[in-house]
Amino acid sequence: MIVLALLLHHKSGTPSLSYKSPLDFGKVSNLEAEQPEEIVFNVLNSETKNFTNPVVYNNLNSPITLTYVNKNIKSNYQISKDGAVLVYDGSLLKSANIDPTKLNCGISFRVKIITTDNEKFQSTLFIDIPYKSDTSSILDGYLLTTIPMDNKCIFYQL
Numbered sequence: 001m002i003v004l005a006l007l008l009h010h011k012s013g014t015p016s017l018s019y020k021s022p023l024d025f026g027k028v029s030n031l032e033a034e035q036p037e038e039i040v041f042n043v044l045n046s047e048t049k050n051f052t053n054p055v056v057y058n059n060l061n062s063p064i065t066l067t068y069v070n071k072n073i074k075s076n077y078q079i080s081k082d083g084a085v086l087v088y089d090g091s092l093l094k095s096a097n098i099d100p101t102k103l104n105c106g107i108s109f110r111v112k113i114i115t116t117d118n119e120k121f122q123s124t125l126f127i128d129i130p131y132k133s134d135t136s137s138i139l140d141g142y143l144l145t146t147i148p149m150d151n152k153c154i155f156y157q158l
Helices: 091-095
Strands: 002-010 014-019 038-044 055-057 066-071 105-114 120-129
Touching: none
Parallel strands: 038 055
Antiparallel strands: 002 038, 002 105, 014 066, 105 120
16 A cells, blocks of 8 residues: 655645546546545556556556646636637636746655555655746646656655
């Protein structure tokens, strides 16, 4: 079992981080998900096609996919054009005069691994979520970033 205990650091809005099926990766969905205190991934001995609940293969050959949503950045804002279509390209942020630098945030994970022999290990991982990267910006409607592998994670036995 892998348990992720979550702590979000942000400058504005109401952030939420929740499990997302790898089959839905890249799709906009579940925007109203509540922020769980922790996400428990069950470890499977064989591959599955069912990712309804958080699972990971015992050889760690499956991704851990999460979705991040920051709500309530601005309230009572109205789109001025009648029949305007809401698109995720950053235009709404620009028209609402939202400073993208205030959208930077960070996530801390307390990762707890429980082996089949009931041995417990724990570590904390810190990840920054910037508003822009070398190749894209939230004002483009998406942000693609990766976690550098030099982000060392040392596990301690509990």
